[in-house]
Amino acid sequence: MECVFGLVGNGFAIVVADSSAVHSILVHKSNEDKIMLLDSHKLIAASGEPGDRVQFTEYIQKNVALYQFRNGIPLTTAAAANFTRGELATALRKNPYSVNILLAGYDKETGPELYYIDYIATLHKLEKGAFGYGSYFSLSMMDRHYHSGMSVEEAIDLVDKCIMEIRSRLVVAPPNFVIKIVDKDGAREYAWRESVKDTPIPSA
Amino acid sequence: MSIFEYNGSALVAMVGKNCFAIASDRRLGVQLQTIATDFQRISKIHDKLFIGLSGLATDAQTLYQRLVFRHKLYQLREERDMKPETFASLVSALLYEKRFGPYFCQPVIAGLGDEDKPFICTMDAIGAKELAKDFVVAGTASESLYGACESMFKLDMEPEELFETISQALLSSVDRDCLSGWGGHVYLV
Secondary structure, three states: OOOEEEEEOOOEEEEEEEOOEEEOOEEEEOOOOOEEEEEOOEEEEEEEOHHHHHHHHHHHHHHHHHHHHHHOOOOOHHHHHHHHHHHHHHHHOOOOOOEEEEEEEEEOOOEEEEEEEOOOOOEEEEOEEEEOOOHHHHHHHHHHHOOOOOOHHHHHHHHHHHHHHHHHHOOOOOOOEEEEEEEOOEEEEEEEEOOOOOOOOOOO | OOHHHOOOOEEEEEEOOOOEEEEEEOOEEEOOEEEEOOOOOEEEEEOOEEEEEEEOHHHHHHHHHHHHHHHHHHHHHHOOOOOHHHHHHHHHHHHHHOOOOOOOEEEEEEEEOHHHOEEEEEEOOOOOEEEEOOEEEEEOOHHHHHHHHHHHOOOOOOHHHHHHHHHHHHHHHHOOOOOOOOOEEEEEO
16 A cells, blocks of 8 residues: 655656555554655655565665765766666566665756656656555546646645545555655655654653 | 566557558556556667567566667677668577566567668567568557558558558557557657
């Protein structure tokens, strides 16, 4: 029931992911951050098997950092997406990762980009994409309301519409979502949309 | 559902008078859901050689990368472009290498050989070449495409007429297939 979706706007890209960590019928936690900062201007939103998700995205993050150390310049979004696809494709016939990825990034030369990478390593550049059961609702909402060159306010409005739709129409809808944005100023967390607050962990 | 029908595809190539046309649909799906309507299935190997890969999109992308690599190496060594017949043999060999763990792709190759003689061929997922003198088809809509092409094809069509014929054959066939469609890309050389 993991929901991940994202879209490209005017000079920025937004990705949204649910934040439930679920094991069978039990919800372990509802504030799990499934969107990782790949580097200063890239976000990787992943859904799938929890172990694979964390392991694979951390592996990609460290390799992207290694490239920057070795070569002195960061990878472009397209290069990072193709690298990620390559790793998934190589592992596919040996030890496949069950992780679906939406990679959003901002390059000075090409602007904001969003890449859809399937768990079987299908790569496609998109303006709007989604994974999971929530995709049936979020893709339809985005098909109706999306237009290219949206402002941040319009995009967040659309994101909220999608979240409302998922919450009201998906049978085991995740209660909380995290929204992250990437633009010329970098990748950062934009907001949380919480309807269930986890009890804070008491400090020792 | 078969693995070949996971993403949905439709490919057709036709021979004309000293020209060829290769066309594909634009849908990328995940079973019943459409993910994108601008997916490129046909790629250029060199100015007079195009390959379209139907079937599983991930294998189509991997296979395309391997083929471009092999062709670039060939260009460096031989200082010329590969002939279509040679390229078809290369694709066939690469596919048969994975005989017991195949790429789930059906390639359609179209090119102009010596003296601009058009060449088209298709093969199955393990590299069995099928040469044809008129048209070849592949993908989930292949049965419809066979019918449409058989009735619309004429020998020695000029480029403009060939473009019309291949477009109409493609569009009418994908309209009867739910897994392919959303327009078409046509390359005419």
